[in-house]
Amino acid sequence: MGTITKALNLLNFFSPSHPEIGLTEFRTLSGQDKATVHRHLIELASNGFLEQNPVTKGYRLGPAILRLAAVRERLFPARSLVAPLVERLATDLGELVHVSLREGDHLSPLCHHDALIHGTRVYFDEAELLPLHATASGLAMLAFGPDHLMSDLLADPLEASTQYTITDPDELKRTVERVQVEGVAFIDQGFELHVSSFGVPVFGDLKEAVGTMAVAVPTARMTDELKRKIPVALIEAATEVTEELGGTVPPHLRRIWLNAA
């Protein structure tokens, strides 16, 4: 692992529930030497990717990230285009909807919305990267994203997030093949206990899926009616998202989706 990766990984430890991190905590989180972490933090901070709270000495994400995000949004305004569609679908279904983009061999949440009309709801952390083999989004990406994802993923043993996570390579392959045929992925409690979800791919200017759209529902609330409604609604919404991103749904998937609707 190169120096750059080590440093950038430090940024991944931040999350809404973990906004400020101190040197010692970084050391335990990253497992690297204190001096190493410190120099990385200093360098990230001097580039504006972090800033230090002079009172607590803790580090938090810096303004450079906002600046770059503004540039990225300007030339590829995914978030602002997609957010309204996510919100509408979440309101229609009354459940949590999220769109994520592929980031290497994970999925990175782009935006999400929860209707908040129920007492129980799915917790969704926008800072957390989603694994490909444990989430419905991930299966959709494996099924319709770049081919190398599956082989890269199987290079290491599959990590179990819950007791229901698919960890057998052959089972994963079979599941992904079924997703390719059905056009929609479904996973029951593969990533979080008591959460079931549907996922479909969304496409950018390439042939392969660039991201996914998914609905996550507390398993207790997943009725047969929802199981019928969600895939149909997802397919429709994902088609719109794909259009907003300036992409096209591949013809063979479009046929599958038409039959499903």
Next chain:
Amino acid sequence: MGTITKALNLLNFFSPSHPEIGLTEFRTLSGQDKATVHRHLIELASNGFLEQNPVTKGYRLGPAILRLAAVRERLFPARSLVAPLVERLATDLGELVHVSLREGDHLSPLCHHDALIHGTRVYFDEAELLPLHATASGLAMLAFGPDHLMSDLLADPLEASTQYTITDPDELKRTVERVQVEGVAFIDQGFELHVSSFGVPVFGDLKEAVGTMAVAVPTARMTDELKRKIPVALIEAATEVTEELGGTVPPHLRRIWLNAA
């Protein structure tokens, strides 16, 4: 300069007018060896900070930046809080207003708004870092930000953006001292020709200024009336911005501002 800084600097070459950059172009922009640049690009991409267009082979900013920006906004929602205030002031004055945050020894635009009611207008690039000695924002930051900024800045010769840029250290010191007394910075064509601007500091949870708010006006349109109106309006708006950021204006500056209004 460490490896991390070299890699992160590559990200700074992106701008709305320059959304995708190839290997060779990166080489000339950064002045580093092709192999070095390439390895850095690969590593940035594998962390999601860049993504490669498989058709053109060019690189563009990646989804990781959006994810981190979402986290940062969640716990320090500067942009979403400040944007409405910027928009209101821009509409009131009919001129371009921007808020920037300090990023090392530069200012990083956070958000801006232009009333767009005039034929001529100031061009403002959100991707461009603002120098401290050439902009009104920068003077405000030098005057009310951390003390070390001035000495760090004077370590190297001052670069001239235009023929009017202050490049003499003593003149800069005198100018900044005047800003500290008056509470508002003014610069005439110091950064861009035919653009004059006023700047004031905004404060976060620290004693020192964390950013600035500024109004930029085409010099030809800078009437005496505007020169009276802008500082008063800026002071009022910057006070609000400071409150939104959870900060407080230092007492001595508050007194100066009260007299000015």
Next chain:
DNA sequence: CACAAAGGGTTCAAATAATGAACCAGAGGT
């Protein structure tokens, strides 16, 4: 009040990882 504990930060020899000149490969262009 002394003292321990814990967090942030620094040092410098040792070792690892970054570097860059040279090289390869493919896509246009002439």
Next chain:
DNA sequence: ACCTCTGGTTCATTATTTGAACCCTTTGTG
């Protein structure tokens, strides 16, 4: 068929990163 411009790779050399040990300050405690 040849040139050239692009992206990408190799490997010995070199310089940068590394980490155990150390220092400083704050905080809590007998």
